[in-house]
Protein backbone atom coordinates (compact mmCIF):
# COMPACT_ATOMS: atom_id res chain seq x y z
CA UNK A 726 0.00 0.00 0.00
CA UNK A 727 1.41 3.42 -0.87
CA UNK A 728 1.47 6.53 1.25
CA UNK A 729 -1.06 8.10 -1.13
CA UNK A 730 -3.57 5.44 -0.19
CA UNK A 731 -2.74 6.13 3.42
CA UNK A 732 -3.47 9.77 2.83
CA UNK A 733 -6.82 8.92 1.28
CA UNK A 734 -7.69 6.80 4.27
CA UNK A 735 -6.99 9.62 6.69
CA UNK A 736 -8.83 12.11 4.50
CA UNK A 737 -11.88 9.87 4.30
CA UNK A 738 -12.38 9.78 8.04
CA UNK A 739 -15.38 11.76 9.26
CA UNK A 740 -14.68 13.55 12.51
CA UNK A 741 -17.46 15.18 14.48
CA UNK A 742 -15.09 18.07 15.28
CA UNK A 743 -12.75 19.84 12.90
CA UNK A 744 -9.10 18.72 13.21
CA UNK A 745 -8.02 22.34 12.71
CA UNK A 746 -9.40 23.13 16.14
CA UNK A 747 -6.42 21.28 17.58
CA UNK A 748 -4.04 23.60 15.71
CA UNK A 749 -5.53 26.59 17.50
CA UNK A 750 -4.52 25.17 20.88
CA UNK A 751 -1.45 26.62 22.62
CA UNK A 752 0.43 24.92 25.41
CA UNK A 753 -1.47 25.59 28.62
CA UNK A 754 -1.64 24.42 32.20
CA UNK A 755 -3.77 21.35 32.83
CA UNK A 756 -6.52 22.31 35.28
CA UNK A 757 -6.15 18.99 37.11
CA UNK A 758 -2.39 18.52 37.53
CA UNK A 759 -0.92 21.95 36.60
CA UNK A 760 1.45 20.45 34.06
CA UNK A 761 1.96 22.16 30.71
CA UNK A 762 0.11 20.32 27.95
CA UNK A 763 -1.10 21.13 24.47
CA UNK A 764 -3.72 18.83 22.95
CA UNK A 765 -4.56 16.67 25.95
CA UNK A 766 -3.16 15.77 29.33
CA UNK A 767 -1.81 12.23 29.16
CA UNK A 768 -1.50 12.09 32.94
CA UNK A 769 -5.10 13.07 33.73
CA UNK A 770 -6.38 11.70 30.42
CA UNK A 771 -8.46 14.82 29.77
CA UNK A 772 -8.60 16.97 26.64
CA UNK A 773 -7.12 20.48 26.77
CA UNK A 774 -9.57 21.95 24.25
CA UNK A 775 -13.29 22.37 24.82
CA UNK A 776 -14.49 20.58 21.73
CA UNK A 777 -13.01 17.10 21.72
CA UNK A 778 -15.27 14.43 20.16
CA UNK A 779 -17.01 12.19 22.70
CA UNK A 780 -18.39 8.82 21.61
CA UNK A 781 -19.97 5.63 22.95
CA UNK A 782 -18.54 2.18 22.27
CA UNK A 783 -20.49 -1.08 21.88
CA UNK A 784 -18.33 -2.87 24.45
CA UNK A 785 -16.39 -1.98 27.59
CA UNK A 786 -12.72 -1.61 26.74
CA UNK A 787 -9.89 -2.58 29.08
CA UNK A 788 -6.36 -1.53 28.21
CA UNK A 789 -3.38 -3.16 29.89
CA UNK A 790 -0.46 -0.81 29.56
CA UNK A 791 3.11 -1.99 29.89
CA UNK A 792 4.84 0.06 32.63
CA UNK A 793 7.65 0.95 30.22
CA UNK A 794 5.24 2.36 27.65
CA UNK A 795 5.79 6.12 27.58
CA UNK A 796 2.54 7.80 28.59
CA UNK A 797 3.10 10.82 26.37
CA UNK A 798 3.43 8.54 23.34
CA UNK A 799 0.73 6.02 24.12
CA UNK A 800 -2.17 6.24 21.70
CA UNK A 801 -4.35 4.14 24.05
CA UNK A 802 -4.93 7.35 25.99
CA UNK A 803 -6.76 8.77 22.95
CA UNK A 804 -9.47 6.16 23.48
CA UNK A 805 -9.90 7.09 27.14
CA UNK A 806 -10.22 10.78 26.27
CA UNK A 807 -12.69 10.23 23.43
CA UNK A 808 -14.80 7.46 25.03
CA UNK A 809 -14.21 8.07 28.77
CA UNK A 810 -17.15 6.03 30.04
CA UNK A 811 -16.17 2.98 28.02
CA UNK A 812 -12.42 2.75 28.47
CA UNK A 813 -10.29 1.86 31.50
CA UNK A 814 -6.51 1.80 31.43
CA UNK A 815 -4.52 -0.33 33.88
CA UNK A 816 -0.83 -0.34 34.39
CA UNK A 817 0.44 -3.90 34.13
CA UNK A 818 0.95 -6.03 36.32
CA UNK A 819 -2.44 -4.80 37.51
CA UNK A 820 -5.15 -6.81 35.76
CA UNK A 821 -8.70 -6.05 36.93
CA UNK A 822 -10.51 -8.88 38.72
CA UNK A 823 -13.76 -8.31 36.86
CA UNK A 824 -12.46 -9.72 33.58
CA UNK A 825 -12.30 -13.46 33.02
CA UNK A 826 -12.47 -16.07 30.26
CA UNK A 827 -16.28 -16.01 30.26
CA UNK A 828 -16.92 -12.29 29.92
CA UNK A 829 -13.86 -10.93 28.10
CA UNK A 830 -11.83 -11.40 24.94
CA UNK A 831 -8.27 -10.29 24.28
CA UNK A 832 -7.26 -8.66 21.03
CA UNK A 833 -4.22 -10.75 20.18
CA UNK A 834 -3.41 -12.72 17.04
CA UNK A 835 -2.90 -16.01 18.91
CA UNK A 836 -3.04 -19.41 17.25
CA UNK A 837 -6.69 -20.01 18.17
CA UNK A 838 -7.86 -16.42 17.78
CA UNK A 839 -11.36 -16.03 16.36
CA UNK A 840 -12.25 -13.23 13.96
CA UNK A 841 -14.36 -10.23 14.97
CA UNK A 842 -17.43 -11.43 12.97
CA UNK A 843 -17.09 -14.81 14.73
CA UNK A 844 -17.08 -13.00 18.07
CA UNK A 845 -20.24 -11.11 17.11
CA UNK A 846 -21.95 -14.40 16.14
CA UNK A 847 -20.83 -16.07 19.34
CA UNK A 848 -22.25 -13.23 21.39
CA UNK A 849 -25.59 -13.43 19.57
CA UNK A 850 -25.88 -17.10 20.51
CA UNK A 851 -25.30 -16.35 24.18
CA UNK A 852 -28.13 -15.55 26.56
CA UNK A 853 -28.69 -11.96 27.69
CA UNK A 854 -26.89 -12.34 31.03
CA UNK A 855 -23.99 -14.32 29.58
CA UNK A 856 -22.62 -11.93 26.95
CA UNK A 857 -18.98 -11.09 26.32
CA UNK A 858 -18.84 -7.63 27.84
CA UNK A 859 -15.18 -6.64 27.70
CA UNK A 860 -12.53 -6.40 25.06
CA UNK A 861 -8.96 -6.21 26.31
CA UNK A 862 -6.08 -4.53 24.48
CA UNK A 863 -2.40 -4.63 25.33
CA UNK A 864 -0.69 -1.25 25.01
CA UNK A 865 3.01 -1.91 24.54
CA UNK A 866 5.61 -2.77 21.96
CA UNK A 867 5.32 -6.16 20.31
CA UNK A 868 8.17 -7.52 22.45
CA UNK A 869 6.64 -6.31 25.70
CA UNK A 870 3.20 -7.59 24.78
CA UNK A 871 4.52 -11.17 24.85
CA UNK A 872 5.38 -10.80 28.53
CA UNK A 873 1.87 -9.52 29.36
CA UNK A 874 0.32 -12.26 27.22
CA UNK A 875 2.11 -14.91 29.27
CA UNK A 876 0.48 -13.62 32.46
CA UNK A 877 -1.84 -16.29 33.84
CA UNK A 878 -4.86 -13.98 34.04
CA UNK A 879 -4.33 -12.70 30.51
CA UNK A 880 -3.36 -16.00 28.88
CA UNK A 881 -6.69 -17.64 29.73
CA UNK A 882 -8.72 -15.02 27.86
CA UNK A 883 -10.00 -16.15 24.45
CA UNK A 884 -8.21 -14.27 21.65
CA UNK A 885 -9.80 -12.32 18.87
CA UNK A 886 -8.02 -10.85 15.84
CA UNK A 887 -8.83 -8.07 13.42
CA UNK A 888 -8.70 -8.67 9.68
CA UNK A 889 -5.14 -8.51 8.36
CA UNK A 890 -5.73 -6.38 5.31
CA UNK A 891 -7.08 -3.61 7.46
CA UNK A 892 -3.91 -3.31 9.47
CA UNK A 893 -1.63 -3.18 6.43
CA UNK A 894 -1.72 0.56 5.96
CA UNK A 895 -1.17 1.28 9.59
CA UNK A 896 1.90 -0.85 9.83
CA UNK A 897 3.68 1.72 7.72
CA UNK A 898 2.19 4.61 9.59
CA UNK A 899 2.64 3.48 13.16
CA UNK A 900 4.87 5.46 15.44
CA UNK A 901 7.90 3.96 17.16
CA UNK A 902 8.47 0.25 17.23
CA UNK A 903 5.00 -1.03 17.89
CA UNK A 904 3.60 -3.07 15.04
CA UNK A 905 0.23 -1.40 15.31
CA UNK A 906 -0.64 1.64 17.38
CA UNK A 907 -3.12 0.67 20.06
CA UNK A 908 -5.67 3.26 18.96
CA UNK A 909 -5.62 1.79 15.45
CA UNK A 910 -6.31 -1.67 16.82
CA UNK A 911 -9.20 -0.32 18.91
CA UNK A 912 -10.60 1.58 15.93
CA UNK A 913 -10.45 -1.41 13.58
CA UNK A 914 -11.85 -3.75 16.19
CA UNK A 915 -15.00 -1.66 16.70
CA UNK A 916 -15.36 -0.88 13.03
CA UNK A 917 -15.49 -4.60 12.33
CA UNK A 918 -17.60 -5.28 15.40
CA UNK A 919 -20.43 -3.01 14.28
CA UNK A 920 -19.70 -3.48 10.57
CA UNK A 921 -19.98 0.26 10.36
CA UNK A 922 -17.96 2.60 8.19
CA UNK A 923 -17.72 5.88 10.10
CA UNK A 924 -19.25 5.42 13.54
CA UNK A 925 -15.90 5.16 15.28
CA UNK A 926 -13.79 7.54 13.18
CA UNK A 927 -13.57 9.95 16.10
CA UNK A 928 -11.33 7.43 17.89
CA UNK A 929 -8.62 8.47 15.42
CA UNK A 930 -9.12 12.21 16.01
CA UNK A 931 -5.81 12.84 17.77
CA UNK A 932 -4.00 10.17 15.78
CA UNK A 933 -4.97 11.64 12.41
CA UNK A 934 -3.90 15.05 13.65
CA UNK A 935 -0.54 13.64 14.74
CA UNK A 936 -0.17 11.99 11.34
CA UNK A 937 -0.90 15.23 9.52
CA UNK A 938 1.52 17.22 11.68
CA UNK A 939 4.34 14.80 10.90
CA UNK A 940 3.51 14.75 7.20
CA UNK A 941 3.47 18.54 7.06
CA UNK A 942 6.70 18.89 8.99
CA UNK A 943 8.67 16.65 6.68
CA UNK A 944 7.09 17.94 3.51
CA UNK A 945 7.80 21.54 4.45
CA UNK A 946 11.41 20.90 5.36
CA UNK A 947 12.93 18.41 2.97
CA UNK A 948 16.35 18.81 4.61
CA UNK A 949 15.12 16.62 7.50
CA UNK A 950 15.71 12.99 6.77
CA UNK A 951 12.94 10.68 7.80
CA UNK A 952 14.48 7.44 8.95
CA UNK A 953 11.72 5.66 10.80
CA UNK A 954 9.52 4.02 8.22
CA UNK A 955 9.59 3.65 4.50
CA UNK A 956 6.64 5.09 2.60
CA UNK A 957 5.73 7.25 5.54
CA UNK A 958 5.81 10.59 3.83
CA UNK A 959 3.70 11.30 0.81
CA UNK A 960 6.66 11.60 -1.56
CA UNK A 961 4.70 12.59 -4.59
CA UNK A 962 3.61 15.77 -2.87
CA UNK A 963 7.11 16.23 -1.56
CA UNK A 964 8.46 16.15 -5.12
CA UNK A 965 5.97 18.79 -6.15
CA UNK A 966 7.09 20.94 -3.23
CA UNK A 967 10.71 20.53 -4.37
CA UNK A 968 9.80 21.60 -7.89
CA UNK A 969 7.99 24.64 -6.55
CA UNK A 970 11.02 25.59 -4.48
CA UNK A 971 13.32 25.29 -7.48
CA UNK A 972 11.08 27.54 -9.57
CA UNK A 973 10.96 30.11 -6.79
CA UNK A 974 14.75 30.14 -6.55
CA UNK A 975 15.30 30.69 -10.27
Ligand SMILES: [Zn+2]
Nearest residue numbers: 755758766769
Ligand atom coordinates in the same frame (compact mmCIF):
# COMPACT_ATOMS: atom_id res chain seq x y z
ZN1 LIG B 1 -3.24 16.87 33.93
